[in-house]
Amino acid sequence: MNIFELQSLRDPVFTTILLFFVIVVILLIYVTQKLHYITRLRKNIEAQDQTIGELDQQAKLIIKSDMELKLYQQEIEDKLTKLTLIKELIANSMHTLSKKDLFAQLNEHLIHTLGYQKALLFNFNELSIISEVGCNPKENQEIISLIKYKKEALKGLNILPRSSELLGQISAILKTKQLLVAPIKVLENIYAVLIVSNPIIPAEIKKPDEEAFSIICMYLCQCLDKIRLFESLYHTKDNLEKKIKERTAELVKSLRAIEVISKAKSDFISAVSHELRTPLTSVKGFSSLLVEEKFGKLPEEAKKRLITIDDNVNKLMTIVNTLLDIARIESGKMEVKIVPAELTKLIKDVTDLFTPQAAEKNITISVNTPASLNVLMDKSLIERALINLIGNAAKFTPAGGKITVNGRQVENQAVVSVEDTGCGIRQEDLNKIFQEFYRVSNPENAKIHGTGLGLSLVKRIIDTHKEKIWVDSNEGKGTIFSFTLRMLKNA
């Protein structure tokens, strides 16, 4: 440092200027630093603002999606609750066919689950309460009295709209704006009116609530319609049953009268037959003795006549015996013993009886049965039936013809049929041949003697066994009579 420099330092002006410069420099440095700091702070603030802005944008997204989610969740929950309730109502009332049972479903549980504190259902025509939940009797009476004079306001509507004057008046009575009113109709006529009000959970009645209420009302309408149809059907059925009962009673009466007549006829036949049989037996005895010339030799002409008398007495005896058998069967006096028995042997034995007669007429008679058929039958009665059927076949089969007696098992039954190659029976006569004394009128038949009682007896014998008998015939070709008998179990 030189002298000049030292002197300058001692100079106060110089020193002041120097200090000033130093301060200025320091200030400049400070300001520069501060400016730098402010710039940095600004940048930080801007960055933070940007972050906050971004966060705010994210908040927007979060809130929007959260709200949407909650709305959907709410909607789904509401719908699910209502659907469950409607399902429950339908399940409980699906098969209900009485109005009382149907309206009993509108109970406290249903109304509360639907979300309302109060409900009133009343008959629209009688203006009487059908059911109510949580209602005040005074309010109920006021509502019914109001609707009594405002019936027209409900007609043609499914649910009372918010703008309806009547809804406003009911709302004033119930002191709540949260209510729903709907008519319950059968066809187009209002049967009842349903009102629900005062939501349990504080909330305004919304569209889904209205829809659920409307669905329930529509369902009630459908149920009422179903009940109406059932009631009408029930009345028809009732009337029909009444008529059937009347007709049945008439038929029973007629049947009883027929039974009385039939019994009288059987009794008459039986009595007459009995009365005839005694003298006939005596006549037969004497005629037989006379024919056999036990009282001495008879002139030839007298003997001829006596033989004719004896033949006719035999026929008469057969008629009387058959009639007696029919009468006994009809009156239940004949003792029937249906027991296990062998059918094949019986068929063969009966057929053998007719072999000489058939041979005489040049008729082939054959038997076609399995080795054994164990059936349940009254042997003596079935024997008579077979004798009648094979005898008839022999009578109506012309010379050179053929008779076949078949016996076979069909499931748990034995089917016996007697087939001939006779003249056959006309179709119109088929359903009459089992009647007593009925004889088919044709030239062939006229030549053959018969009483018209044989088939009638056969039918009764088979009926006594609770089995079936039927006939198939081709006119000019032949006839087949068939009947069934029950096979013995494990046979």
Next chain:
Amino acid sequence: MKKEEFTIALSERDREKAIKEVSLKIKSAFPKEVSHLIIFFTPHYNPVNIINSLNLTLKPKKIIGLGAPLLIHENRIIDKGIVACCINKTGVRSKEIIMKSNEADEIESLLRLSLQRKPHGGDSFLLSLLFPHLNPQTYLKSLHVSLGRSLPLLGLGYSNQYAPRAYQIINNSLNETSANFYIENISITSTQIHGYIPIGKPFIITKASSERGIIIEINDQPATNLYKHYLQEKFEAFKKHHLFSLYPLGIKLEGTRQLIHITDCLEDGSLVCTGEIRENSVGNIMLIDQSSANEALRQKMLLFEGINDALFFVVNSLSRKKILKNSAHSEINLLRETLSGSQNIIGVFSDYTLAPDKERGYITMDTASILVSAWQ
């Protein structure tokens, strides 16, 4: 309280059957006499029938009854039923104060006169059941003036226009106005659990009317613009479905967040709300989900660790139930799980609760929280 000092009962049957069932259950626990009976019932039951039936079967010395939209019993939310609690603890006394007026001055003098010689705190507390005719803010102001700001209090109230017919049973009569019950010889420990988390940019309430419960402007704009900002094109649907309660406002007051529940919006863009509103307070829109709710519940329930043999009285929020839906059931279930088997839970749902806020040192109103109190 010990088991020999209280019992609880529930019935979910219909009408009189439910009252009979509850009476029989209590009678079997306390066959001799019933001192205090607290009974909560859903709107499905007729309060007159409840009074008649109780007087026939139990003949309690005192009845405190309340009709509520939903009840709580142990780990369940009951949507139809009667929940009762019988307290037979020695020395328990109660005094009812019915508030027919909704004027602050009258409420203040009524409370002062009714409770002037009663001790505030210790083993006594005030149970307030408030109905829509009374503005809760007015009531809180009167309460603070007359009885001080740190009074042990449990309060619940209904403000919603769709609230069910609010009934109280006070001994043998029905009451449709707000009432207080001063209960002696029972000490309470309480906490409010919300679990909401702030979301989005903070805002400032620039214009509000706390008396009318209206927020007029937020950030110098109509208050509804806050929701329009976040919901944009969804706002109309939001407004139409009255969904404001889904997103309450969380206002910062003395270091804590106070929830304000929005009930409606006016045509000028103002928001009608329940809760403590102050101009120039800062807040956020709040959001809750099950995990944040459960976490808050676990944290807050630590307060009750070490409390044995207590009856837990829970007041849950209707708007919280609306937001959490089915998660509200699991929340109650979780609440039950945090307590031991010897502790019983009963409760109701309401629109708002009143309880002392320890951090702020005075009674606050909450609209979306669970108020849990242990009675000993």
